[in-house]
Amino acid sequence: MHRYRSHTCGELRASDVGTDVRLSGWLHNRRDLGGILFIDLRDHYGLVQLVARPGTPGNEALAKLTKETVVRIDGKVSARGAENVNPELPTGEIEIEVTEVEVLGEAGPLPFTINAEDGVNEERRLEYRFLDLRRERMHRNIMLRSAVIAAIRSKMVALGFNEMATPILTATSPEGARDFVVPSRLNPGKFYALPQAPQQFKQLLMISGFDRYFQIAPCFRDEDARADRSPGEFYQLDVEMSFVEQEDVFRPIEKLMTELFEEFGNGRPVTSPFPRIPFRESMLKYGNDKPDLRAQLELVDISDVFADSGFKAFAGKHVRALPVPDTAGQSRKFFDGLGEYAVEHGAKGLAWVRVGEDGTLAGPIAKFLTETDVKTLTERLSLVPGHAVFFGAGEFDEVSKIMSAVRVEAAKRSGHFEEGVFRFCWVVDFPMYEKDEETGKIDFSHNPFSMPQGGLEDLETKDPLDILAWQYDIVCNGIELSSGAIRNHEPELMIKAFEIAGYDRETVEQEFAGMLRAFRLGAPPHGGIAPGVDRIVMLLADEPNIRETIAFPLNGNAQDLMMGAPTVLEEARLRELNIQLRKPAAPAKEKAGAKDSVARDTGAK
Structure with missing residues (x-):
């Protein structure tokens, strides 16, 4: 035996x-x-x-x-x-x-119970992660992750893709989130960067003549944690294809996601086909660019109705309405509860009206609405008895953020929310540029290596804020799984695109010398995407926090409590690396997520 x-x-x-x-x-x-x-x-x-x-x-x-x-x-x-x-x-x-x-x-005294979910705090769980992973739920999540990755590899090969590896030690990039840097002992004073994504390398593979590439790629970004983003490192299904347009990228990824979520989703229905939603439409209807389509309610822009209104709370502001049907049986508690929810998300309050049996409007702001306002709202919002309407007013971005959250919550509280489903969509037609609210500077809104939809002509003749790019996101249940794009593979077009964002030709030639040299020696049209593995597993496991699907994650402060990282280096090691430490200055207020939206080929942290 x-x-x-x-x-x-x-x-x-x-x-x-x-x-x-x-x-x-x-x-x-x-x-x-x-x-x-x-x-x-x-x-x-x-x-x-x-x-x-x-x-x-x-x-x-x-x-x-x-x-x-x-x-x-x-x-x-x-x-x-x-x-x-x-x-x-x-x-x-x-x-x-x-x-x-x-x-x-033999086991000594345990810091927490293994055979029960006893409410131990996350810091304790991460400190003893090897014990936490013995729990049935955690063990199941990690095995699900393993099975999902194995299925991805198998399905990608079946779709004609070839798995290839790209470097971990590479050069820093001025775009994207903050890099993690590694000192070079053999090159004093110089540093490698850990890749935020294999962006340039996968493009170079296409230029090298490999047609369909994929990789389960580790990526590293020095950015803050969120429920759907682990600090430090994450994994993505990195994909690139040659001689493709946008729909050519969508087809295999949509097939992969459909099969993956049907196989591991425990019978939950999957959207098919995935709807295409233009970015600006998504912002108006859903209040964000990652709409949760399980909520079966939509926002409506009614700013024009109140443009010259005597109702000061709405006059001259951006106003978004949220019609909610079938609320006749709802008590005042329903309306007050949504108002409190809106305040928790940054609103000063939440205006509302309800439609009575005779078609008249009642509610806190009904008395401020003229007959013309009521008629226009009734027609525009297709109001009938039993409807309620919630209103948000203010600056566009502020209203979008608040009403986006209210839309989903109102759907849940009113019975207009689908449970137990995976609702996918593609968000397309992203603007190429955006204006920095603080500096007024024009900057990239998404991925700087993307192809503008109108090519060089649009870059030279259009207002930068009106230029759209061949950029796209894949979203499931309000979670952005990935960003992607058709790449800008033409050197002069790329230089012009960066010039509009404030980078002169010399800087672009210097910072992206390798890419430009490759583009000038025969580059095919190409595009790709990189869905986040961690987020895919989080959705399939029905976990609210991404750390529950990663074997050994960092905590919210980017610390490994189990291994004690990051650590202090001894003086001898610092000398060997030619590094001298200095005390940090008083922390300056940094713009939250600075540059985080620029090189978002993954959006899958």
């Missing part, structure tokens, strides 16, 4: 009754019923019940051991009585009569 096991803890069945077996695993739980010990033994494959009767060597040994001690046991498979069968366990029809126990790894 094998030194540690003849079977795993999850494979024994009623057909194995009478078999002598050897198992190894962790002591998951223990119950003492009149001196008879019932032990749950756990390994990677499952759980099995052990029985150690009084007076046996197994009983004496197992009675003294703490939970999570690793043991090897010998025993015989026996059938459980009909009244003791556990239908929730694959091994629930049998148990093991223990004859011998060997301790392989």
Whole structure:
């Protein structure tokens, strides 16, 4: 018999009754019923019940051991009585009569309970992540991640893509989020950067003549954590294709996502085909560029209705309305609750009216509306008895942010929200440029390496804020899985695009010398995308926080509490790297997410 096991803890069945077996695993739980010990033994494959009767060597040994001690046991498979069968366990029809126990790894006092979700705080869980990963939910999430990545690889190869690796040590880039940098011992005073994404390398692969590339790529960005973004590092399905237009990229990715979410989504329906929503339409109808289409309500721009209104709260402001049908049975608590929710998201309040049985409007602002206002609103919003309308007014961005959140919450509270589905969409036609509110400077709004839709002519003749790019996002249930683009592969067009954003020719030639040299030696049209693996698994696992799908994530302060990173380097090591430290200056107020929206080929942190 094998030194540690003849079977795993999850494979024994009623057909194995009478078999002598050897198992190894962790002591998951223990119950003492009149001196008879019932032990749950756990390994990677499952759980099995052990029985150690009084007076046996197994009983004496197992009675003294703490939970999570690793043991090897010998025993015989026996059938459980009909009244003791556990239908929730694959091994629930049998148990093991223990004859011998060997301790392989004894466990001391535990910092938290493994066999129950006992509300331990996240910092503690991350400090003892190796214990946290023993929990059933966490183990299931990590195995789901493994299965998803294996399926992605298989499906991408079937779609005609070839997996290739790109460098981890590379050059810093002036665009995108902050780089993580690595000092070079052999080149004093110089630094490598860890790649924020393999953006330039995958384009260079296309220029090198490889037609369809993919990689499960590690990416590194020095940026703050969010529920859907882990600080430090993340993984993405990096994809690039040659001789393609936008729809050519959409087809294989849409097929991949549909199959992936159908395979691992536990029967939840998947949108097919994915609707295409222009960026500006998305901002007006949904209040953001990552719409949650499970919410079956839409915003309506009614700024013109109140442009010259005597109602000062709306006059001259951007005004967005949210019509909500079927609210006749809602109490005042429903309206007040949404108002409180809006305030929590930055609003000063939430104006509303409701449509009565006779078609008249009632509510806090009804008295301020003229007959013309009421008529126009009724026609524009297709109002009928039972409708309610919520209003947001102010600056465009502010109103969009608040009413975006109100739209989803109102849908949930009014029964207009689909649960248990995956609603995908493509957001397309992003503006090439945006204006910095503080400086007034024109900057890239998305990915600086994207092709403008009108080519050089638009760059030379149009207002920069009116230029659209061949850029796109893939969104599922309000989560941005990825950004992508058809690339700008023409040198002069690329230089002109950067000039509009304030980069002179010399800077562009210097910073992107490798790319420009490649473009000038025969570059095919190409484009790509990079869906975030972590976010895909987060959605499939139905987890609200991305860290629950990563084996060893950093905490919100980008620290590894288990390994103690980042660490302090000794003086000798600093000298070897030609580094001299200085005390940090008082922290300056940085613009949140500076440059974060520029090189967003992934959006999949």
